[in-house]
Every structure is written in structure tokens, then in C-alpha cells.
Amino acid sequence: MASEEISDTTPDWSREFCRGYWDPGRRLLRSIRQYQKWTSRGPLLRWISRYWVFQHRFWSVVSGADIPICCKIGGGLLLTHPNGVVIHPASIIGVNCLIFQQVTIGTGGPQPGAPTIGGHVDVGAGAKILGGVTIGNHARIGANAVVLQDVPEGATAVGIPARIIKGATKLSGAV
Numbered sequence: 001m002a003s004e005e006i007s008d009t010t011p012d013w014s015r016e017f018c019r020g021y022w023d024p025g026r027r028l029l030r031s032i033r034q035y036q037k038w039t040s041r042g043p044l045l046r047w048i049s050r051y052w053v054f055q056h057r058f059w060s061v062v063s064g065a066d067i068p069i070c071c072k073i074g075g076g077l078l079l080t081h082p083n084g085v086v087i088h089p090a091s092i093i094g095v096n097c098l099i100f101q102q103v104t105i106g107t108g109g110p111q112p113g114a115p116t117i118g119g120h121v122d123v124g125a126g127a128k129i130l131g132g133v134t135i136g137n138h139a140r141i142g143a144n145a146v147v148l149q150d151v152p153e154g155a156t157a158v159g160i161p162a163r164i165i166k167g168a169t170k171l172s173g174a175v
Contacts, residue, residue, distance in 0.1 A: 008119025008137035011075025011095040024063035025079035031055035035069050074119065081125075094119035094137070102126045109133065109148045118153065 006012065016033075018026045035052035038045060056069050063082040067073075071087055074095035079085060084102035087093070091105050091114040099105075103123050105115050109131020117123075117135045124143035129135065136153030145162040156165045 006096050006120045009095065013075055015076045015078045015096065024059055025065070025082040028056065028059040028063050028065060028067060028082060029073070029077060029079065031059055032067065032069055032071065032073065088114045090114035092116045094121065096120045098122045100125040100127075100143075104128045104130070106130060107132075111148075115147075 016026055016029050018030060031052050035049050035056060038049040038052060041048075053069065060066065063079075065079070065082040065085040067085060067087045068089040070089055072092045074093055074097070076096035077093060078096075078098045080098070081101035085099055086104045086106060088106035090107075093105070094117055096119055097117060098121075100123065102125055104127075105117070105123075107114050107130065111131035111133055113132025115129045115131070115133050115135065117129070118137035118139065120137060121135050121139050121141070123129070123141045124145065126144040127141045127147065128145070129141065129147045131148060133147055133150050135141070135147070135151045136155065138154045139151045140156040141147060141151070141162070142156065142158035144160070145158050146160045147157055147162040149162070151157045151162070151164065157163065158165055
């Protein structure tokens with residue numbers, strides 16, 4: 001694997017480190033991670049998770065994102081502009097993904113269920129991923145695309161409804 005490629009299996013936790021106090025996307029992710037950590041502890045320490053519920057609510061309002069506190073999110077998620085991001089609680093997001101603003105990952109497509117997104121998937125601004133679709137590792141979803149069917153590994157999906165672009169299946173480490 002080349003040094004510039006991003007892994008689809010090993011989380012890069014440095015992508016989630018807060019770069020200062022005012023970092024709403026990373027603070028929101030931190031509150032989710034801490035809540036999940038403390039609720040998995042024994043009953044004596046579980047009360048600490050209440051603090052993280054408050055933090056989650058605060059950073060959800062500040063960032064304008066609707067990401068449930070019980071969401072299954074792989075490590076290394078990058079929310080550069082979390083405003084308007086909506087994620088269904090049953091969705092599964094792989095490691096080292098990149099999600100831009102105004103993205104919806106939820107139900108309501110032709111396939112029942114919630115989306116499953118693989119590792120190192122880049123989702124462009126305004127994209128909608130709906131229904132029980134599976135997005136393969138290293139895939140790219142174009143801005144404003146509406147994904148209603150599965151996207152294979154390394155593919156690029158664009159348009160409304162989204163279609164796979166031929167010749168755009170090369171794995172890329174660049175964002």
C-alpha cells in the first residue's frame with residue numbers, strides 16, 4: 001500500500017482529534033465516542049455518560065448536524081463542515097470516511113433498511129444515500145448525488161439517481 005493511500009480497515013484516529021476548542025464536527029464526534037465508551041462500563045461508572053449526552057446535544061445544535069448518539073461509526077470519520085449532516089441510527093459507517101455538508105444517510109429508498117458504508121468512502125456535499133444500500137470501500141459519491149442502489153468498491157457514483165461513472169474506479173488516496 002502506498003503511503004498516501006488511506007486505509008479502509010485501520011482507523012486513523014488523528015483525523016478526529018480536536019484542533020482547538022471551536023471545532024464543532026470533531027467535538028460532536030468526541031461526545032458520541034465518549035458516550036459509547038462510558039455506557040459500556042459497569043453501572044457504577046455509567047452515570048458519567050449523562051455528561052456526554054449534554055455535550056452531544058450542545059454540539060449537535062452548534063454544528064447543525066443530526067447524528068444519533070448510538071450510531072455505529074468507524075474511527076477516523078472526518079466531518080469538515082458538519083452543518084446539515086443527517087445520519088439514520090441504524091446506518092453503519094466504516095473507518096476513515098469523509099462526509100461533507102448537507103449529506104443525508106437514511107432510509108426511504110426502494111430497498112428496505114439503512115445504508116452500510118464501507119471504509120474510506122468520500123461523500124460529496126448534498127449527497128443522499130437512501131435505503132438498504134451498500135457502498136463499497138474506497139468509493140466516492142459525487143456532490144448532490146442520490147444513491148438508491150449499491151455502489152461497488154472503488155467506484156464513483158454521480159447524478160440523480162446516482163449512476164456509476166465508467167473508468168473512474170481507480171483507488172485514490174487523495175481527498
